[in-house]
Amino acid sequence: MKKVLIFLEELVEDVEFIYPYLRLKEAGHSVVSAAPKIREYKGKKGMSFKPDKTIKEVYHEEFDCVFIPGGYAPDRLRRYPEVLHIVKKHYDKGKLVCAVCHGPWVLISAKIVKGKKVTGFFAIKDDLVNAGANYTGNPVEVDGNLITATDPNSMLEMMRIIVEKLR
Numbered sequence: 001m002k003k004v005l006i007f008l009e010e011l012v013e014d015v016e017f018i019y020p021y022l023r024l025k026e027a028g029h030s031v032v033s034a035a036p037k038i039r040e041y042k043g044k045k046g047m048s049f050k051p052d053k054t055i056k057e058v059y060h061e062e063f064d065c066v067f068i069p070g071g072y073a074p075d076r077l078r079r080y081p082e083v084l085h086i087v088k089k090h091y092d093k094g095k096l097v098c099a100v101c102h103g104p105w106v107l108i109s110a111k112i113v114k115g116k117k118v119t120g121f122f123a124i125k126d127d128l129v130n131a132g133a134n135y136t137g138n139p140v141e142v143d144g145n146l147i148t149a150t151d152p153n154s155m156l157e158m159m160r161i162i163v164e165k166l167r
Helices: 014-027 073-077 081-092 103-111 124-128 152-165
Strands: 004-005 030-035 065-068 095-102 140-143 147-148
Touching: 004 014, 004 081, 014 030, 014 065, 014 152, 065 081, 065 103, 073 103, 081 095, 081 103, 095 103, 095 152, 103 124, 103 147, 147 152
Parallel strands: 004 030, 004 065, 065 095, 095 147
Antiparallel strands: 140 147
């Protein structure tokens, strides 16, 4: 069993949060969601989610995988130095760092995309390129311990890869 952290914030893309959360639990992993506060957060499509822990509570924990869902949540998440520290620390330790849709915004702010093959929602292509990433536009991209995907349609392939890498 591996430990997985999934970030949560307001206006997360509902399926990009709930699908990895449940799929990784189904695969037998210990999955923890973390947000700035313990309260209800509304997804873009109207679902409500309550995190398991706060970001400060998981700050010193070690995870085998860190997952950043998309929607508009990443724009909020990247404003927290604690989030950026967690992402960079896990990336530097060779742990899986995964982001879908607008999630790579957090990767940009954590300064881990330069020279890496990444993908993401087409609207953030310029942001990724300007941060030094090699934007491919492929549905899913794997570069070492960095796994990125474009949108909910790419989640099946992305999750197959993540589950396999966590074995």
